[in-house]
Amino acid sequence: xxxSERENMKITDIKVTPSLGAENxxxxxxxxxxxxxxxxxxxxxxxxxxxxxxxxIGRDPTNINQLxxxxxxxxxxxxxxxxxxxxxIRGKQLNAPMHELLGGKLRDRIRVYCDCHSGAHWTREDxxxxxQETRAxxxxxxxxxxxxxxxxxxEVVAEGYTAIKFDLDVPNPWKLDAYDRSISRRQHHHIVTTxxxxxxxxxxxxxxxxDLHGSFNLADALRICKDVEHLDLLWLExxxxxxxxxxxxxxxxxxxxxxPICTGEIFYGAKMFRELMEQQxxxxxxxxxxxxGGAIEIRxxxxxxxxxxxSVAPHYMRSAITGMAAVHICSTLPNFLALExxxxxxxxxxxxxxxxNPIQQGYINVPDGPGLGVDLDEEAIATALPAGVPxxx
Amino acid sequence: xxxSERENMKITDIKVTPSLGAENxxxxxxxxxxxxxxxxxxxxxxxxxxxxxxxxIGRDPTNINQLxxxxxxxxxxxxxxxxxxxxxIRGKQLNAPMHELLGGKLRDRIRVYCDCHSGAHWTREDxxxxxQETRAxxxxxxxxxxxxxxxxxxEVVAEGYTAIKFDLDVPNPWKLDAYDRSISRRQHHHIVTTxxxxxxxxxxxxxxxxDLHGSFNLADALRICKDVEHLDLLWLExxxxxxxxxxxxxxxxxxxxxxPICTGEIFYGAKMFRELMEQQxxxxxxxxxxxxGGAIEIRxxxxxxxxxxxSVAPHYMRSAITGMAAVHICSTLPNFLALExxxxxxxxxxxxxxxxNPIQQGYINVPDGPGLGVDLDEEAIATALPAGVPxxx
Numbered sequence: 001x002x003x004s005e006r007e008n009m010k011i012t013d014i015k016v017t018p019s020l021g022a023e024n025x026x027x028x029x030x031x032x033x034x035x036x037x038x039x040x041x042x043x044x045x046x047x048x049x050x051x052x053x054x055x056x057i058g059r060d061p062t063n064i065n066q067l068x069x070x071x072x073x074x075x076x077x078x079x080x081x082x083x084x085x086x087x088x089i090r091g092k093q094l095n096a097p098m099h100e101l102l103g104g105k106l107r108d109r110i111r112v113y114c115d116c117h118s119g120a121h122w123t124r125e126d127x128x129x130x131x132q133e134t135r136a137x138x139x140x141x142x143x144x145x146x147x148x149x150x151x152x153x154x155e156v157v158a159e160g161y162t163a164i165k166f167d168l169d170v171p172n173p174w175k176l177d178a179y180d181r182s183i184s185r186r187q188h189h190h191i192v193t194t195x196x197x198x199x200x201x202x203x204x205x206x207x208x209x210x211d212l213h214g215s216f217n218l219a220d221a222l223r224i225c226k227d228v229e230h231l232d233l234l235w236l237e238x239x240x241x242x243x244x245x246x247x248x249x250x251x252x253x254x255x256x257x258x259x260p261i262c263t264g265e266i267f268y269g270a271k272m273f274r275e276l277m278e279q280q281x282x283x284x285x286x287x288x289x290x291x292x293g294g295a296i297e298i299r300x301x302x303x304x305x306x307x308x309x310x311s312v313a314p315h316y317m318r319s320a321i322t323g324m325a326a327v328h329i330c331s332t333l334p335n336f337l338a339l340e341x342x343x344x345x346x347x348x349x350x351x352x353x354x355x356x357n358p359i360q361q362g363y364i365n366v367p368d369g370p371g372l373g374v375d376l377d378e379e380a381i382a383t384a385l386p387a388g389v390p391x392x393x
Numbered sequence: 394x395x396x397s398e399r400e401n402m403k404i405t406d407i408k409v410t411p412s413l414g415a416e417n418x419x420x421x422x423x424x425x426x427x428x429x430x431x432x433x434x435x436x437x438x439x440x441x442x443x444x445x446x447x448x449x450i451g452r453d454p455t456n457i458n459q460l461x462x463x464x465x466x467x468x469x470x471x472x473x474x475x476x477x478x479x480x481x482i483r484g485k486q487l488n489a490p491m492h493e494l495l496g497g498k499l500r501d502r503i504r505v506y507c508d509c510h511s512g513a514h515w516t517r518e519d520x521x522x523x524x525q526e527t528r529a530x531x532x533x534x535x536x537x538x539x540x541x542x543x544x545x546x547x548e549v550v551a552e553g554y555t556a557i558k559f560d561l562d563v564p565n566p567w568k569l570d571a572y573d574r575s576i577s578r579r580q581h582h583h584i585v586t587t588x589x590x591x592x593x594x595x596x597x598x599x600x601x602x603x604d605l606h607g608s609f610n611l612a613d614a615l616r617i618c619k620d621v622e623h624l625d626l627l628w629l630e631x632x633x634x635x636x637x638x639x640x641x642x643x644x645x646x647x648x649x650x651x652x653p654i655c656t657g658e659i660f661y662g663a664k665m666f667r668e669l670m671e672q673q674x675x676x677x678x679x680x681x682x683x684x685x686g687g688a689i690e691i692r693x694x695x696x697x698x699x700x701x702x703x704s705v706a707p708h709y710m711r712s713a714i715t716g717m718a719a720v721h722i723c724s725t726l727p728n729f730l731a732l733e734x735x736x737x738x739x740x741x742x743x744x745x746x747x748x749x750n751p752i753q754q755g756y757i758n759v760p761d762g763p764g765l766g767v768d769l770d771e772e773a774i775a776t777a778l779p780a781g782v783p784x785x786x
Contacts, residue, residue, distance in 0.1 A: 063497030069727050094487050101494070103689065104456030271700050278671050296496065303693050304700075307664050334462050 008060040009093065010035045014053050015392040016044045020319075020384040022125065024348050027319040029376070031392060032085040034061055038092045041372060042085030043290065043322045045078040052082065061089045068296050076268035080290030080297065081318070084325040084372070087295055091371030098328035098372055102295055105331035109363040113163035113207065113234075113313070113338040114156045118170050119148025121345030131171040138173045146194045150201045156344070160361030163207035163234060163338050168194060169215035183220035192227045199231045207234035207338075209262070214241030218249050225257040234337075235262035235284050235313070242281065243267060251281035262286050265315040269293060270300035277308045284337065288315040289326045302333040311337040319343075320353050323364070324372045331366045339364075351380040401453040402486065403428045407446050408785040409437045413712075413777040415518065417741050420712040422769070424785060425478040427454055431485045434765060435478030436683065436715045438471040445475065454482045461689050469661035473683030473690065474711070477718040477765070480688055484764030491721035491765055495688055498724035502756040506556035506600065506627075506706070506731040507549045511563050512541025514738030524564040531566045539587045543594045549737070553754030556600035556627060556731050561587060562608035576613035585620045592624045600627035600731075602655070607634030611642050618650040627731075628655035628677050628706070635674065636660060644674035655679050658708040662686060663693035670701045677730065681708040682719045695726040704730040712736075713746050716757070717765045724759045732757075744773040 013033040019026040030044040040061065055071045064086045072079030087098045099105040120126070120143035130141050142148060149166055156164050174186035183191070198208055210233060212221060221239035228236070236259045242250035243266045254261045260283035264273060268291065276282055287293060287301045292315075302312045312335055316326055323341075330336045341359060343349035350357040354375040358364045367373025382391050406426040412419040423437040433454065448464045457479045465472030480491045492498040513519070513536035523534050535541060542559055549557050567579035576584070591601055603626060605614060614632035621629070629652045635643035636659045647654045653676035657666060661684065669675055680686060680694045685708075695705045705728055709719055716734075723729045734752060736742035743750040747768040751757045760766025775784050 062493070065496035065725055066499055068496075069499060094489060096487060100455070103458035103461075106459055106462060270696070274700050300696050303663070303696070307667050307697075332458055 009038070009062055009089075011056045011059050011061050014049055014056060016049055017381070017391050018385060018389060018393075019046060020348065020381065022123070024319075024346055024384050025123075025317060025343070029319065029321060029381070030082060030085055032056070032061060032082070032089060034089060036093070038089050040085035040087075040089035040092070041321050041374075041376065042083070042088065043081040043318050045081055056082075061086050062093060064090065064296070068294075072294075073269070073297075077288070077291035077293070080268070080292075080294035081322065083294030083296065084290065084322065087325065087328075088371035091373075095370050097366075097368050097370060098295070098325065099331045099366060102299065102329065102332040105328075105366050106334060107331055107336075107366070109365050110327045110330050110336075111162065111338045112341045112359050112362055112364055113165055113209070114159075114161045114344055114362070115165045115211075115340055115342045116149075116152050116156050116344070118167050119143040119145060119152050122167065123345075127171070134171040134173055135178070140173055140190075141171060144170045144172060146190070146197045149194050150197050153198050153201050157202050157206055161206075162362050163209065164202070165209040165211055165237070165340075166194075166198065167211045167213065169212045181215065181217045181220075183216050183224070188220070188223065188227075191224055195228050195231055195233075204232070209234045209237060211237040212239050214238040214243075216240060218253065222253045222256060225253060225259040225261070229258050233259055235260040237262045237286065238265075242276070247275045247279050247281050250276070251279040254281050254283065260284055262313065264288075264292065264301070267292060269297050270304050273301055273304055277304055277310075280308070282310070284310055285312045286315045286340070287312065288317070289322055289329065290316075290318070294325070295329050298329050299333065302335055306335040311335045313337040313340065315340045315342075317342045320349050320358065321372070321374075321376070323349070323358070324353070324367060324374050327364050327366055328372065348380065348384055352377055402431070402455055402482075404449045404452050404454050407442055407449060409442055410774070410784050411778060411782060411786075412439060413741065413774065415516070417712075417739055417777050418516075418710060418736070422712065422714060422774070423475060423478055425449070425454060425475070425482060427482060429486070431482050433478035433480075433482035433485070434714050434767075434769065435476070435481065436474040436711050438474055449475075454479050455486060457483065457689070461687075465687075466662070466690075470681070470684035470686070473661075473685075473687035474715065476687030476689065477683065477715065480718065480721075481764035484766075488763050490759075490761050490763060491688070491718065492724045492759060495692065495722065495725040498721075498759050499727060500724055500729075500759070502758050503720045503723050503729075504555065504731045505734045505752050505755055505757055506558055506602070507552075507554045507737055507755070508558045508604075508733055508735045509542075509545050509549050509737070511560050512536040512538060512545050515560065516738075520564070527564040527566055528571070533566055533583075534564060537563045537565060539583070539590045542587050543590050546591050546594050550595050550599055554599075555755050556602065557595070558602040558604055558630070558733075559587075559591065560604045560606065562605045574608060574610045574613075576609050576617070581613070581616065581620075584617055588621050588624055588626070597625070602627045602630060604630040605632050607631040607636075609633060611646065615646045615649060618646060618652040618654070622651050626652055628653040630655045630679065631658075635669070640668045640672050640674050643669070644672040647674050647676065653677055655706065657681075657685065657694070660685060662690050663697050666694055666697055670697055670703075673701070675703070677703055678705045679708045679733070680705065681710070682715055682722065683709075683711070687718070688722050691722050692726065695728055699728040704728045706730040706733065708733045708735075710735045713742050713751065714765070714767075714769070716742070716751070717746070717760060717767050720757050720759055721765065741773070741777055745770055
């Protein structure tokens with residue numbers, strides 16, 4: 001039967017979970033139901049879904065381009081989490097894994113790098129509490145001691161990861177002002193010696209990245225980049241924030257240091273990376289899935305980067321559903337370097353799917369089942385909710 | 394059955410036709426055979442296929458990304474003609490039209506513009522003969538009289554086309570030197586008045602484009618662009634050749650005229666269009682299918698153009714097989730303007746498929762059958778070959 005002769009599939013309903021709680025970084029999962037009984041799994045950024053239902057119910061979920069250009073791109077990253085469910089539906093309909101719908105995988109497993117955060121895994125609440133305590137005490141929190149970073153690095157590398165990342169814009173008693181973005185000499189010393197100790201601890205061949213989250217002024221951030229050149233970082237991430245009209249500032253840093261500069265987790269869509277590329281303002285891109293895009297926009301971003309001889313190392317902080325979509329997408333990108341794992345401290349990440357603990361020795365196998373190729377373990381997920389709260393509504 | 398559990402499909406053989414003759418612009422068709430009995434249709438740029446067979450036989454035709462990045466991109470446009478056959482195979486395997494494999498069509502029919510060439514349809518041999526005769530006689534060939542252009546325009550518009558294109562870098566007695574690329578005053582007058590007469594003949598609402606094939610010097614080409622601004626061309630194509638290291642020259646023209654500048658039929662792959670975009674050196678792109686790419690690279694080129702607020706109007710001169718692949722690709726590009734039809738003077742174009750004369754009132758319906766959604770009429774094609782010459786070998 002030709003496509004033209006088939007009745008089009010139709011979306012009949014959409015359901016989402018409540019927030020799975022602060023300890024699970026407020027993930028919310030999404031299901032798209034169809035009149036053929038196929039259900040697609042995606043991720044929702046939270047909030048009401050009435051408008052989303054109005055857009056999508058009655059539409060053909062298999063024409064992903066059309067839904068993207070009609071609606072989802074306007075929702076930016078919120079729409080990209082929904083797009084994941086459309087690829088899942090389409091793959092299940094055709095009995096083909098998502099990577100085949102993207103032209104075919106170039107690799108069978110995906111290299112994952114572990115975001116170790118610092119000597120302690122990061123949560124937003126924790127980070128703010130530690131800043132307050134540090135300001136009150138004038139003492140460095142033990143989890144930000146160089147030795148704590150080194151312990152964490154050894155622990156994570158022992159799990160088989162070939163690449164790790166640490167944050168070094170952390171609470172410290174040497175920051176002279178709560179608002180000004182300068183780095184004091186003492187703080188600079190702590191940052192550089194911690195990176196030196198990390199490199200020494202993990203040896204010369206494990207990849208090491210450092211994230212500064214755009215926390216600092218240009219001159220101070222540049223000095224960090226220069227002073228760690230001998231430590232051969234895989235990348236230094238976001239030395240400054242360029243996103244609001246200051247590509248030239250990042251270009252200035254990038255053109256003065258051999259430390260590779262990586263950025264890209266803030267903006268949605270390839271267009272927002274264009275000027276960055278034109279000005280040779282970075283060396284790698286780390287678009288967030290789905291915040292920067294789903295398969296459609298992430299592929300565009302990767303292909304743009306490739307035109308400028310750059311690799312991509314996608315960022316993501318969402319659940320393992322987005323993680324598996326990311327695995328499919330990354331398997332099809334020629335210039336893929338590594339995929340972030342931001343959830344080592346979140347047990348649910350490893351238990352929420354039918355495949356348990358998908359990361360083994362720092363890699364995730366690319367699923368070959370239809371669509372995303374994974375299913376939810378709803379019993380495991382339900383434990384994140386208070387008793388009596390329904391999982392889907 | 395999961396993809397991982399299936400035996401991969403394998404390419405078992407490749408066959409091509411001989412050149413279908415000068416009158417059919419030396420088209421050569423291609424078939425890829427598989428161990429599942431599925432046959433993919435593509436187009437071949439001519440010459441021996443031993444190396445192609447070595448590359449592809451035994452490989453899985455359904456992983457198009459892998460074959461593209463392993464081999465086909467290195468063959469540039471020759472490889473892109475082969476890529477078409479891979480999409481045809483994949484679509485037939487999944488019982489899905491090619492446009493669905495590219496994420497879904499955004500439109501059901503494709504606007505076609507007719508390349509009218511001049512007062513006479515172009516062939517390479519004809520063009521060269523007319524130049525020789527014109528130089529010998531010192532007279533303008535009647536097919537290049539303004540009145541001949543006007544007749545052709547009326548004839549083609551009567552067929553329902555909403556956009557037409559003419560060449561105006563044609564044999565003429567006023568070109569002062571066979572090699573120098575200047576435009577004489579008399580020649581300039583002929584070009585501009587012909588465009589004026591064309592606009593008058595077709596009225597204000599039919600789109601009109603002019604192709605100069607990069608035949609002229611910058612200053613003379615710019616003067617043409619400026620002098621026809623009041624005629625509201627859809628585009629003026631290739632006022633100069635920028636392709637060999639002279640993007641700045643085209644940018645200089647483009648930034649001085651409101652006449653939209655279109656280019657892009659020479660190079661393969663999105664990377665070659667990057668500098669053109671960065672320098673805002675044109676207003677539209679006309680990548681050739683498959684010379685500039687198959688679905689993979691044409692989509693990249695279109696998406697690059699879209700980042701710079703440009704539409705694409707793909708060029709192609711090949712057979713209706715490439716034409717139908719182009720229709721599928723164009724149906725999925727948001728920034729698609731119109732597809733070239735270069736073969737109005739080639740009867741085989743309209744008879745070689747199971748669907749006869751696919752262009753109706755200036756549009757082609759997007760096929761919804763599996764793969765390309767068309768088949769060859771091999772009896773019709775065989776008439777292009779001398780008796781006894783086999784169609785496939």
